[in-house]
Amino acid sequence: MKQIYSLLVVLITLFLQSCQNNLTLPVPASRNYQQDIAVLNDFVDINKTTHEYYVNPNKKSTALSYLTNTDAEEFNAVNPVNLNSFKQSISQINSLSGQLSSSHGVDYIVMITESEIYISQTKGNSPVHLKRKLSDDRMSRSLIATCNITDYKEQFYINSSDYIETVIELYPQSYKNAAWAFLVTCRVGYNGNKELASVLFCGVGFHINPSFEWSANQGNDVDWNFEVINTNGDAHIANLNFLH
Numbered sequence: 001m002k003q004i005y006s007l008l009v010v011l012i013t014l015f016l017q018s019c020q021n022n023l024t025l026p027v028p029a030s031r032n033y034q035q036d037i038a039v040l041n042d043f044v045d046i047n048k049t050t051h052e053y054y055v056n057p058n059k060k061s062t063a064l065s066y067l068t069n070t071d072a073e074e075f076n077a078v079n080p081v082n083l084n085s086f087k088q089s090i091s092q093i094n095s096l097s098g099q100l101s102s103s104h105g106v107d108y109i110v111m112i113t114e115s116e117i118y119i120s121q122t123k124g125n126s127p128v129h130l131k132r133k134l135s136d137d138r139m140s141r142s143l144i145a146t147c148n149i150t151d152y153k154e155q156f157y158i159n160s161s162d163y164i165e166t167v168i169e170l171y172p173q174s175y176k177n178a179a180w181a182f183l184v185t186c187r188v189g190y191n192g193n194k195e196l197a198s199v200l201f202c203g204v205g206f207h208i209n210p211s212f213e214w215s216a217n218q219g220n221d222v223d224w225n226f227e228v229i230n231t232n233g234d235a236h237i238a239n240l241n242f243l244h
Contacts, residue, residue, distance in 0.1 A: 040086050041113070043071075130199060130215075150237075156226045157226070165244075168201065175235055191223070
């Protein structure tokens with residue numbers, strides 16, 4: 001297990017070294033970058049076979065899109081420089097998610113767009129079960145802790161709980177409303193019997209407070225040790241909030 005964890009950390013470190021500087025997007029040529037990205041986020045789809053994001057210029061985002069050509073006109077008005085920068089940002093996240101998926105380097109890959117959340121279990125023997133939590137299911141929950149997803153590793157410990165809930169609070173201005181990703185690892189179990197699980201959360205654009213439930217397969221009242229690693233350089237891209 002230590003070898004697997006070490007390999008995972010090395011892979012993430014290499015990824016950070018290779019793309020940290022590249023994640024700073026160039027200045028757009030003429031049209032406002034934020035306006036273009038707001039348009040492009042509506043055209044992002046997920047390839048659930050390869051665990052990659054891609055820009056689909058033919059995507060219909062609303063019912064009106066099937067009756068008018070408005071979406072196509074908006075897409076065609078995007079500045080080519082901004083489109084290329086946006087695709088580069090997505091490509092860097094795709095590289096990481098693709099490697100981790102093909103090597104089974106994580107237990108789950110969670111892919112998020114503005115309109116979709118896709119959870120893919122890439123390891124059949126994961127010690128945790130991860131599922132999406134609907135917003136109305138968490139109304140009675142209270143915030144117990146927050147992990148800042150920034151330029152350093154953040155750790156958090158929860159004891160004697162059969163499950164936990166986490167909510168991602170995104171800061172789109174920090175990653176320029178393009179692509180983002182962070183890795184969550186946790187050791188779950190009892191003192192003498194803790195297993196490692198890891199989840200890559202990645203996304204494009206802004207999705208309002210996606211929420212997830214983590215359940216331990218070992219039964220009730222286990223301990224959880226969490227560690228969060230940001231892959232977007234030193235930007236404070238989000239908070240990982242723990243609910244009870």
